[in-house]
Amino acid sequence: MKLRRRLGIEWTGVALAASLIVCGLIYWNSLSGFDNLLYDRLSEYDRPEAPDDVLIVAIDEDSLATFGQWPWSRSRHAALLNQLADAEPKAIAFDILLSEPGDSEEDMAMANAAAQTDNLLFPLHFVFPGTNGAAFDIKEPIASLKQAAAAIGHVNLLFDRDGVVRRTSLCFKDTANGTSNDEIVWPHLMEQVYRQINGESSAIFRRLGDCQQPLLMPYANRGDFAQVSYAAVANGEIPRAFLKDKTILVGATAQGLGDQHPVPLGDGGTMAGVEIMANLLNDITADRFVMPVSTTMQIALSLIPTWILLIGFWRWRPRTTIFVSVGLVIFILSASAILLSLQIWFAPGAALVGLALVYPVWGWRRLQATSDFMDGELKNYRTETPDIPVLQVPLGPVDLVTEQAEELAHAIKHVRDLRRFITDALTNLPDPMFITDLDGKVKFVNKLAQSGVEDGVQDLALDDMLERFVAPEGLEDVKDYLAIDQELREHDYVDFTSVKDEIFAMRRARILSDEGELRGHIHYLADITEVANAAQEREEVLQLLSHDMRSPQAAILALLDGQDATDENKRIESHARRTLALADNFVGLARIKSSEFSGEEILLSDLVIEANDSLWPLAKQRGIKSTVEDYTEGAFIIGEPSSLYRSFANLIDNAIKYSPDDSDIEIVLRSIDLDKQAFVSVTITDQGNGIAEDMLDQLFERFASNDDDSHGTVKGTGLGLNFVSAVMARHGGSIRAENVREGGARFTVLLPLAPEPEELV
Known part of the structure; x- marks a missing residue:
């Protein structure tokens, strides 16, 4: 993640x-x-063809040689215009800027020649930046020529960052010089030529939302447009029929006139402005601009x-x-x-x-x-890798990424070895074991779990797996155990008998990912057949002690009842009672260690009084006074009445046994708090000789008694005190023995007070 x-x-x-x-x-x-x-x-593979009806009248080097240094007189241009007009062309675009007045007579001569030509167009251009802070200046033809022309249009070129003319705009909009919300639109000279010939604006002009939008111009190959020399036309060397119905573009092509511009042709050369205009007119006519x-x-x-x-x-x-x-x-x-x-x-x-x-x-x-x-x-892997018997190959010096890749490869190999190690360990476990995923499918079984199911158990459903192991009478108990959430179970295992009459204890453990997410469960079946059989035998022994050994002793006591109280009869009765007590204590110890705690609310003072009253005849026989003082104001505990009753009877019986005749035994109940927890304290104090110092540390151990003389020093009480200690621990309490300074022994029992009803959950 x-x-x-x-x-x-x-x-x-x-x-x-x-x-x-x-x-x-x-x-x-x-x-x-x-x-x-x-x-x-890419443009080189699809260049347009030059049309036959477009003719360039070029002011070339031959023309300069014929008519002298540029600029020529306007009367010279007037004579050309007259010759061209006589040839009846479709339109004449005079691509020479005539924005400055010259000799008045020559200007008038050219204006008159222009007036005789119905389809003559003159150029204008814009100078950036303009004078006096203006964005641009408009350079129109002189007034007389503008008036005589059929139309005028701009001839400004658009240059890309590399200085090449690839794009053009079909108009220029002058918003700044317009009136109100109007704007002045200056169409391109070639757009005007198209309109002069066709009587309407071009299709591309009409289609564009903004006529100023730059358009990419496909170029014909250099020199594809028909071209004649200005001097040849002026000298009458070109037949009128050749000029008839042509669209004539007059412009400079000589290198020295400065109207040469880079164009996107493969040779990397320049092209005269008038030829650029011819290409533009061809694109307008054929409507073949490239739209970015x-x-x-x-x-x-x-x-x-x-x-x-x-x-x-x-x-x-x-x-x-x-x-x-x-x-x-x-x-x-x-x-x-x-x-x-x-x-x-x-x-x-x-x-x-x-x-x-x-x-x-x-x-x-x-x-x-x-x-x-x-x-x-890899750092985490090195710190968390378990120490198992797999081979680690040392790595040689390489670059960082290669080192990491090699170390990762070794780590993967180590994980494979670890997986094999774990698989072998699980496979050879001495008890059956299998693993299921979250869908209840069996994903792994060891040898013992797979024995007897030769058809395989991979992806077998958990219920089907259980039916192969658990006897029908125990199947529901196992399913109930598995259905309870693991964190809420009181017992971490369930016993069942297998179909082969073996007894197993089944435990389930969760499989968690490194992030703590549940991935599946491990089911471990511990074979407890021998343990269960031993438990059965122990139960039978307990039954023997509880019944078969008690019965003869009870019969002995019954026979002695009503007989003369001779020393021999008293000795027999004492041994019979001692044997009964030994059997009861032994059975009690065994039962509390093999059974679950099952408590109920008990008024402890009543139970202690009842135990004390049961021993009143024994105390009276020796003149001993045993009194119970209750300062708890009715304290209840959660306990098992029978085992608690026997425990307090043992303690009071010991107090009577080891007290001198005509002495007192004090039994006091109090409510105390220890570490913010409420307890009931029961102290039993006698006036005997006390407990031997060397027996205090082992007083509650099993078989720690030394019963030499009931009136001598108390050195142990055998199984009785061991039973009492086990019962108190089972109830969450404790017992302590000590000698009283004034003489005698004191046993203090602490039992937790029962919670108030509203505190019970």
Whole structure:
């Protein structure tokens, strides 16, 4: 459980960290270099074809050589416009910025030429940042050209972080310069060209929720668009029929004019701005822009492979995980390529980084957690391993993890040896034994428990197992014993007779895990056949003592009753009574050690008075006065009346026996408290010669009597005092003997007071 909890925490940390890193990479576009490079490579396999109706009129090196240094006069452009207008093209996009006024006559000449052309479009562009703190400045064509143009559109390019033109926006929105809640929307020059030709906005423009959304532009191969030199057109070298019904884009292509920009082509070269415009117009016309997925979708798609791998860590083996990881990398790249063919771009960089991050980090954290766990468990193993006769192989010097792995392997081998050792020990126990799980299925049996059941007992139900061992008449008692919770049982075993007439004592013990959880039970059957037979024989002996030996003595006493009290008759009567007392005490001792305590509420003063009264004739015969004084105010105890009565009769009888004639015996009952527990104290004091000092320590031992002279020093009372001591201990009390300073012996009995009725449970 500790390792599982630790790994759960580590896994959660790795999952959260990886997810946050993936989200951060996407949000800050940190992997744009890799994603753009991959996009460029994938784009090479599906480049669009250049249409035949788009023609670039290029201001190239030949044109510069023909007409001189740039910039040219606007009258030169006016002459070109007149020639192009005569050829009746679909539209003319003049991709040259004319935002600054020049010579007024030349400006007017170009404006007049523009006015003669119905489908001429001029560019505008935005300068960032603007002047006087403005966000940007708008550079429109001069007023006369703007008025003469069919439409104007912006020609700003979007550059990625690497300076490559991959994206474009079909419009630019000027919210800051708008009035009220209105906003000024400037369509791109190529969007305006499309509208000029088709009379409506493009499908992609209409479909976009925001026309400023950046779109990825698929590029045709460099040079695929038809291109003629500006000078060739101006000099009439290009037939009018070649220009008819073409969409003509006029722009600079010469290297020295500064309108060259990096584009995502495999050769890594630049492309003239006017050719970029041609590609853009082709994409607008064919509606083949690539739509990047939204940021939310990008995050979701990038996290899915990471979480698949994270979840797989809990289910797959390491070998499976590495194959799945490689498969996920291939899947991500393939999915990105397939989506690109469907004009959707999913940048795979963040998803790949998520996989590349999760696999080694989780491997590191799992290895660290496992290493720490093994280290702790191996330390516990070394301190808790029992000393059994198994071989321990010394380990050589290696790195930490290998050392732990080798030590774990040796520990597992040691556990196998320990298991075999325990199995062999249990199997060869001298008594039957079997183990059950929580479902009551037998999981292990030793040889003796399996003997006679050759069909096997593995997974045998407990009731079926019991029926094979226990005789039918004792089966219910055994089941009742097993049904009682172990902590609530008064007895920790149950006796039963087996089907083979053997007598067993069955004990059940719980099997607990290291965390204290119940896992099963051990059932141990101790063969007590000989013990039970011995107990039966003892019971028969007790019956002999109790009946057969008592009867002759009782007959002797009956014969002496009414006879002359001669010394011989008195001696015979004394020996007969002593034999009866010996038999009663011996039987009493045996019974209290073999039977359960069965107490009831007793008013102790009545019991003591009754015992004293029973010995009144004996005391009167010798002139001894025995009195009972009760200061307990009716104290009750929980006890067995017969054994207590005999105990106090023994004590009073001893007091009479060892007291001189015409003396007094005091019996006093008091209530006392010892260690916050209530007791009843009974003291019996005589006026005899007391107890010999060398007998005080062994007075209550069995057969410790020395009955030389009833009027001499008391040196022991045989089985009588041993019986009294056993009875008091059985009742939770005690007995103490001492000599009184004024002469005589005193026996003090302490018995616990019965609890009040409300205290009884």
